[in-house]
Amino acid sequence: MGERGIRIHGLQKRFGSGDTAVDALKGVDMQVAPGEVVGLIGPSGSGKSTLLKCLGAVIEPSAGQMTLGEEVIYDQRWKVKDLRALRRDRIGFVFQAPYLIPFLDVTDNVALPAMLAGTSNAQARKRALELLQALDVDHRARAIPSQLSGGEQQRVAIARGLVNRPPVILADEPTAPLDSERALAVVRILNEMAHQFETAIIVVTHDEKIIPTFKRIYHIRDGVTHEERGEGRDV
């Protein structure tokens, strides 16, 4: 797979211990190639949030293996010292709600992860502007988030997730609040970005409107995943 792409093998997560232990993940296998957009579908309580949190290096799995590109980031325990840097540089997040920083303008919101990574302000803003152009919201570059529509905010959030060119993007219900036209627009953007930046994108969703667009889908139930071919409809 090279430097990008994500591979997970036998991931387990147990909460608590002894009699009250809960096994949220019982052995998850997943892999996503760079440029691929896969769906992760499952009912609530199936462990999909837990899986996302493990993938996002926000919580520590109990067992298994996670590889990001060439690097094994987790093998029974974290193999990377600075998880925060991992999140900042290698993983992009797109949430259900845009979660933009209300006191920064759109450009700075997008540029922030790059600035945090050490890029100069000018360079970071330049990169941010390029992404905004790509997502067709550059006309809102100096506005503050409260002045944007929901769809615009979501696009800005996607741009933010992409600014550090992470190999992996984790999208958690990105289309939930949107209508079908906008939802499909988001999916289209994700596909374009994945292709353009060679990013592996995992989209957690139960939105019926967009599920048909995935070429590959992972179903998760009771802490175990199994792969399925999707419809792969064009957007």
Place this chain on the structure above:
Amino acid sequence: MISLAGRDILHAWGKFVFTGIGLGLLIGVTLVMAGVYRGMVDDAKVLLDSSGADLWVVQKDTLGPYAESSSLYDDVWRGIRGVSGVDRAANVTYLTMQVRQGGRDVRAMVAGISADGPGTPGWPPHLVAGRQITRGHYEAVADIATGFRIGDRLQIRRNYYTVVGLTRRMVSSNGDPLVFIPLKDAQEAQFLKDNDAIRQQRRRTAENPAFSRPGVPGLLAAVIDSQSRNPYVNAVLVQIEPGRRAEEVAETIRTWKRLTVYTRSQMETILVGKLIATSAKQIGMFLMILAVVSAAIIAFIIYTLTLGKIREIAVLKLIGTRNRTIAAMILQQSVALGVIGFVVGKITATFGAPYFPKYVLLEPLDSVRGFIAVLIICVLASIIAIRAALKVDPAEAIGG
């Protein structure tokens, strides 16, 4: 890297400045309270400085003339004048009483100064308007804190006095403004009461059979006459020859004249240590309380501001912001609030101080100390908020 604190402040600057102003008023009140304390100590000392005296000679074993009443015969000064080392000695009387002018009463300390002229101990050392007293009776120099103006007619006991000069910051250790009148008039005022009381006294004396003897017609008149004189003063102010030590001259007077003598530093101890000690403690306690309240309010404000940003903080953590950066943001906001508060507080204190009924002395060193205290309080207050912020789990951002 941009300044997150700066952006946040800029974004909600109205709320920030408004909060800063509110805080500033509290800080201003605290600064004024400190100023009241300093003012009280200054009040206690200003009379000592302005009297021009090196030594105070008072009735034996009293703490007079300011802290306790003291009476000396008015010819005692002559003996003191002859003591080696004494350059000048002058009688002086002090009495706190109501002074009437027009339709109103003002509480003032009436000081009786001996007839010699400007430069005599007890005389006002500098004026802000008018002239010093030239006539031996019925003229007065008043402090502007009384509200009197040049030309006003004051009534003190039964006599009327014309204000011929004004002073500034001539106050008693209580903060009552001074009115200077000639010594003889002051002796009469201190002693002679109003006409009703005088009639009563004459009647009592006349009814006393020892004084109304038929065979001695002039006796009653002579007794009443002697009752109407006041040969007492409250203290003798002494200036010593240049080059002599105050304590040495004081000791000579104590030994040879058997009177109580205080040097400048002893008087200061009496006034500051005894007279204003209780009030000073009260003010000090109040100051402490205000400081604690200010600290609590700053902490509360910063904490609330931070809590309102919990979600943003979670997102920031998730997208990789260091704990250090987040902590710095909170700290910078706290300090910025403190600085605005202090600036507003210092301005309100300076402009509000003259309107306070007591004298408020704002020393720059106090302001510097206050500024440092505000900064320290801001830093400490932000620690609580920072702890809350650091505890935030970035996983919160990812919905369940």
Place this chain on the structure above:
Amino acid sequence: MRRLPVQKRTLSLLAVLIPLLALFAYVALRSGPLAPVSIVLATVAEAPISPALFGIGTVEARYAYKIGPTYAGRVKRLEVDVGDQVKAGQVLGEMDPVDFDDRIRAQEAALKRARAQLVEAQARMSYARTQARRYEELLKARSTSEETVATKKQELAITEAALQAAREEIARVGAEGEALLAERGNLKLIAPADGLIVARNVEPGTAVVAGEVVVESIDPASLWINVRFDQIRAQGLAANLPARITLRSQSGEGKAGRVLRVEPVADEVTEELLAKVVFDKIPEPLPPIGELAEVTVELPALPPEPIIPNAAIKRIDGTLGVWRSVNRGLRFTPVTLGSSDLDGEVQVREGLTAGDQVVAYSEKALHARSRIRITERLPGTQP
């Protein structure tokens, strides 16, 4: 590209912050010890001054008379009351004879008795002489003893002495009688001189002791003010200087007068000089005795010399002097002072020349290093 919202925001924030900081800077520099002390200067000018002395006194009458009986008695009648004008010799009242007439009668009876005793003494003496002569004859005839003759002679001597005593007794009683009569004549209270009755101390019917004052009168033309001047401020006080007299009940209206004399004995206890000042014209209506008066004695005007207001005089480290404004700084200049007038102008004999600028008024005490700000008038002193 929307640039406006951010810029406007920054601008409004600056619009608030910049005045705030400016105010703060002003406050820091203008108050506290960094602030300059405001002062008002006075220019020393050469001018003449008219010194004057000020004292207070009471209205008194130079010639005042206290009239009363020379012995204890009861007042029978008074003819005059307060405010009456009387002439010398006028009868003002009379004391009650009380028992006088009885006493005179008693005296007359005593005189009569004394005379009767004289007659008795004379009779005794005649008899004793006759007896003595007879017994002398008998002695020549050797009909009696020497001793008997001696006894009779002695009896004669005794009666002669008794006769003398009786004569003296008559004289004595007579003198007493005359004294009583004289006193009886003294019952009248007589005005010793022209004047105005100012007090009527007892009413008829009251018993009084000898020397008690019944009626007081004064000579209204002899009204004067008994004035006291502080010794330390009474230089130049002398007789015949013009004076201005302001009575307490007529404050504002001064009457002309002059100093009659300066008392040779001063008041040692109160450290005052005493003087008598008279009106040029006694005012009508007469000012009451005992009323307070303020007296200003004008001394001759002095030739021009540099003068300064007395507000400028300070004593620093024992030396009397003024603060001179020199090159926007201050320098303490010792001075020697001369006479002063009642308006606060003082002559400077040494230390200053005309044209020098001295500090008349200052907000605070000054030092050589004080930062100063010269103004026309200090704040808070508007007339």
